[in-house]
Amino acid sequence: MPPEPTRRNYDATGYWYGSSASERGVAVLNALRRYRAAESDMRRRTRDSMKMNETDLAALRFLVRAGRKHEPVSAKVLAEHLAITSASTSVLINRLVASGHVERLPHPTDKRGVLLRATEGTHAEVTDTLSGMHGRMITAAQGLSPDETAAVVSFLEAMTAAVDVDDHALAEIALAEARAEAEAEALAELEGRLPAPAATA
Numbered sequence: 001m002p003p004e005p006t007r008r009n010y011d012a013t014g015y016w017y018g019s020s021a022s023e024r025g026v027a028v029l030n031a032l033r034r035y036r037a038a039e040s041d042m043r044r045r046t047r048d049s050m051k052m053n054e055t056d057l058a059a060l061r062f063l064v065r066a067g068r069k070h071e072p073v074s075a076k077v078l079a080e081h082l083a084i085t086s087a088s089t090s091v092l093i094n095r096l097v098a099s100g101h102v103e104r105l106p107h108p109t110d111k112r113g114v115l116l117r118a119t120e121g122t123h124a125e126v127t128d129t130l131s132g133m134h135g136r137m138i139t140a141a142q143g144l145s146p147d148e149t150a151a152v153v154s155f156l157e158a159m160t161a162a163v164d165v166d167d168h169a170l171a172e173i174a175l176a177e178a179r180a181e182a183e184a185e186a187l188a189e190l191e192g193r194l195p196a197p198a199a200t201a
Helices: 006-013 023-050 054-068 075-082 086-098 120-142 146-163 167-193
Strands: 102-106 114-118
Touching (some): 023 054, 054 075, 054 120
Antiparallel strands (some): 102 114
């Protein structure tokens, strides 16, 4: 029987993978996809409840974490964290200051410098919105045995390494996978055309 088309493999899990992938591996990728979908839905609900976009929420979460650690955050630091331009950062800061979520503070040593801080109300809002979910997540993680913890950490690190490749390496991998897929399909087609072996007496 010819291998299943790669497109069908993608539709089944949201990932591209070869026809020879095991059911066990596909089941793991399916579980990972479901988690990613659930997390994406959670982030959307959080944005909706706080009435802000994804970048604004990411900025607030960063400022809240920095505030708890007493780490100073400038506009430049925030821009680098969000990977956006200084102009976009200025617009974002103005918006969050106007909404009462962020306040500007004078830099303690640089007279021309300005630091950013999430307001007390923002700390409470973010905590109220996310603490329940984070509590359930840590409860699930702490329920793992030491061996299960090691296996999960190892798997997630391997998945991180699998996606953390440069574009050139990724293109080479995709090309190799496409060639292997084409060779498998050609071999299957050839085998289908060969006459059946003659029955022996």
